[in-house]
Structures are given as C-alpha cells and as structure tokens.
Amino acid sequence: MISKNSIQLGITEEDIFSEVTHFLLRKNNRLFSNDQLIEKTGISSDLIFKWVKSGKLNSSLFPNLGAPCEKCGNLTNHSKICRECSQSITHTLKQEEKDKIWFDKIQRKPLKANAYRHKF
Ligand SMILES: [Zn+2]
Numbered sequence: 001m002i003s004k005n006s007i008q009l010g011i012t013e014e015d016i017f018s019e020v021t022h023f024l025l026r027k028n029n030r031l032f033s034n035d036q037l038i039e040k041t042g043i044s045s046d047l048i049f050k051w052v053k054s055g056k057l058n059s060s061l062f063p064n065l066g067a068p069c070e071k072c073g074n075l076t077n078h079s080k081i082c083r084e085c086s087q088s089i090t091h092t093l094k095q096e097e098k099d100k101i102w103f104d105k106i107q108r109k110p111l112k113a114n115a116y117r118h119k120f
Pocket of ligand 1: 069070072073074082084085086
C-alpha cells in the first residue's frame with residue numbers, strides 16, 4: 001500500500017503520515033506495534049522511528065509504537081531514551097553535580113592563591 005516507491009511517485013512524507021495516522025485511528029489499530037504497522041502498511045521502520053522521536057506520532061494515542069533508545073536500543077516511546085536509561089542518566093547527572101560542587105570546593109582556594117601569585 002505505502003512503500004518507498006510512493007515517494008518516487010511524488011507522494012510526500014506528509015501524505016504517508018496522514019494516511020498512516022488515518023489507518024492507525026481506525027478501530028483496533030491504535031494499539032499496533034511497529035512490526036504490525038510495518039506489516040499492514042509497508043511503511044519503513046525509519047519513518048516510524050522518525051515520527052515517534054519527533055513526537056508526530058503521539059505516544060498517548062499510539063502507546064505501542066516506539067523508536068530505539070539512543071542508549072540501549074530498546075524500543076521506547078518515552079523520549080529519545082527509554083525510561084530505564086533516563087533514570088540512570090538522571091542519577092549519574094545528579095552524582096556528577098555533587099562531585100562538581102565538591103571538586104569546586106577543594107579547588108577554590110589553591111586556584112585563587114595561584115592566580116594571585118601569577119598576577120603580581
Ligand atoms: Zn534505554
């Protein structure tokens with residue numbers, strides 16, 4: 001139905017998008033996964049990934065469509081990275097922030113002293 005050949009026929013990505021969303025919004029199609037959608041429409045998985053990542057395919061409307069997490073590669077509709085990875089990244093960032101504050105504290109005095117000596 002929708003294939004890469006369609007693009008050569010002058011059908012734009014927007015045309016494909018509206019056709020795919022119409023298809024998905026039909027009864028019982030809303031919960032399709034990537035694989036089911038690809039099987040039924042012949043759309044490329046890259047397009048689905050692109051639309052999921054850009055938020056064009058609303059994850060609350062189509063909860064089973066996803067794009068690969070940029071960290072672990074599991075399909076997710078959470079954001080660019082899956083929930084598990086974003087939790088671990090948030091944790092790491094918090095820890096790094098703490099380390100930075102600690103590092104700044106211990107660095108402050110000697111740095112100022114050096115600058116002072118260097119200036120005069
Ligand atoms: Zn992940």
